[in-house]
Amino acid sequence: MKEDWKPLRQLAMVIDLNKCIGCQTCTVACKTLWTDEEGMEHMYWNSVNTQPGRGTPRDWEGMGGGFENDVPRAGRLPSISEFGDVPRYDYERVFSEGHGEKEFLRPKKRPDWMFNWDEDQGAGVFPNSYFFYLPRLCNHCTYPACAEACPIKAISKRKEDGIVLIDQDKCKGYRFCMEACPYKKIYYNYVTRTSQKCIFCFPRVDKGVAQACARQCPGRVRFVGYLDDERGPIHRLVNQWKVALPLHPEYGTEANIYYVPPIGPLRNTEDGNFDPSQPRIPTEYLVSLFGANVKPAIETLQTEMDKRRRGEKSELLEILIGWRWPDDFFSHLTKDPVEAGGGLS
Amino acid sequence: MKVKVAKIAAKADEALSPASAVWGRVPGTRVVLEPSPLENQPSAYVRALPPRHGKIHEIEVRALHNGESLFFHLAWTDPNQDTTPTDAHPFPDAAAVMMPLPEAAEMVFEGDAISMGADNIPVNAWLWRPDFGEQAKNVTARGFGTSKRSADGGISARSEYARGRWAVVFGRALKPQLGPEESAPVTAPGKTLVAFAVWEGANNERAGLKAVSPKWITLEVAS
Ligand code: HEM
Ligand code: SF4
Ligand code: SF4
DSSP states (O other), rough: OGGGGGOOEEEEEEEETTOOOOOOHHHHHHHHHHHHHHOOOOOOSEEEEEEESSSSTTTTTSSSSSSTTTTOBBOOOOHHHHHOOOBBOOOIIIIIISTTTOOOOOOOOOEEEETTTTTTTTOOTTTTEEEEEEEEEOOSSOOOOHHHOTTTTOEEEOOOTTTTTEEETTSSSOOOOHHHHHTOOOETTTTTEEEEETTTTHHTTTBBOOHHHSSSSSTTEEEEEETTTSSSSSHHIIIOOOEEEEOOOGSSOOOOOEEOOOOOOEOTTTTEEEETSOOSSSSSHHHHHHHHHHHHHHHHHHHHHHHHTTOOOHHHHEEEHHHSHHHHHTTTBOOOHHOOOOEEE | HHHHHHHHEHHHHHEEEETGGGGGSOOEEEEOOEEEEOOOOSHHHHHOOOOOOOOOOOOEEEEEEOOSSSEEEEEEOOOOOSSSSOOSOOSOOOEEEEOOOGGTTTOOOTTOOOOBBBTBEEEEEEEOOGGGGOOOOOEEETTTTTTTSSSOOEEEEEEEEEETTTEEEEEEEOSSSOOOTTOOOOEEESEEEEEEEEEEEGGOOOOOEEEEOOOOOEEEEOO
């Protein structure tokens, strides 16, 4: 049953959306480390999408899965075209078959969707349009709907840190996990005929190195550590300050990637003045993503930011800024991947 | 219910060909299939699915042996031919023949409800899928969620799809190359049990979502 999955300790991540610049360095760090083989072209275990937007895979929030009153909810299998395949180029024709003088390299098929297709579109109208970036990866859920769905128990959740893994030797490609994952963060590999997803960089974690997406992030947006480590940033942001929230808590899996909600810039009036009477990013929109707890979280963030503006100290902002890298960000996972041994970077 | 295995001096190549004239000499048995029950399946997600599986309602079964090898000829109507999994057709069609392994011999009888075996009732299935090529997988199971596939069961399979119908022939030596833990030996003359399953790929059928012959059938092998 659901409760059987609960680990002894849970490794978690906090992503501060106020600092994310949408550079996709995390996406590329992950791609080059884990998904650069044939059959994995369309996979972005880490993806960053502009919100509001259709997301990855396209309109994934309408695809079902997760739990409703603890009962698994049917879900739909996302396709590669919904994730957005990478463009395929006809290198042979242009480079080695003698057509290079007449034709230039271009995608064989005109792409009409890719994982970050609606980047920077956002919503709202001038002068108050808005958007923010939402990095997503497998949530290593406390109640992994994916694992619960697999009839042959090919998916496990590690007791020691809650990392959810698909055993590539056991997986038979049934893809119930892909249907059941409400975050649509599992991909099917047509070459190996298995389902694959984010492994939370477990080979790095096992050697004291933070996840590649976290460590490579130039915005220093990501914190990692155990949820129950009272001195670490995760516990303090999630449990103590309650400013970091899971995405779509109503999916019922208890996601372990937490987000500090975006405050956004101030609104403008027609004549170019600031309008602080209401937020630029509509609160209802944030509630639709992070649940009702987003309201007190934003209030706390705003109160603490105001303190700082007045020149007072804010413990919360000290954590969110993080002065010392990597120590203030990665708890016990501060080792350098090169020093920790081969194959990790 | 009974399926008879006629003895016919056919060459392996002849028997393996689904359209071969040799199959015209073997009377077919109509086997009615039912959607596999969901309630005891090993995935809470699958148990909670709305029951839309089991699209194939019947198959026609023929069987023969030539003294060396046993062949099953399965044919069924399926308007959609699903071969290699692709983005638009994620799941292939599939079919399987199941027999109890020797250890289960005194544990199951004709008419007993079918399952994926149990701890003390190991079963053996021959699994055909169009994307496996001409080699069927040898599957063993001791209960739901325990199936294991092996490619070295020495099971051949050839298939043909024409006019909205699949015809699949399985063939294996009566005396299998794998041991009695993995492959069910068949003796001629002799008797054992069989069951059948068909997956309709276009209906996203795979694993426990399929159509099955709900009760064990006697397989009567002629001398
Ligand atoms: C009550 C009827 C049945 C139920 C509920 C059922 C359920 C399942 C389930 C849940 C699986 C997933 C994998 C596993 O459990 O190991 C499975 C796999 C399998 N079943 Fe059944 N089964 C039934 C009857 C049959 C019959 C009659 C056959 C064959 C004639 C069959 C052949 C197979 C095969 C070959 C696999 C492995 C498929 C693969 O390797 O991809 N099953 N079944
Ligand atoms: S690397 Fe950091 S700043 Fe850049 S997109 Fe990823 S999370 Fe945002
Ligand atoms: S996000 Fe999806 S794939 Fe990851 S643990 Fe949760 S249910 Fe499983």
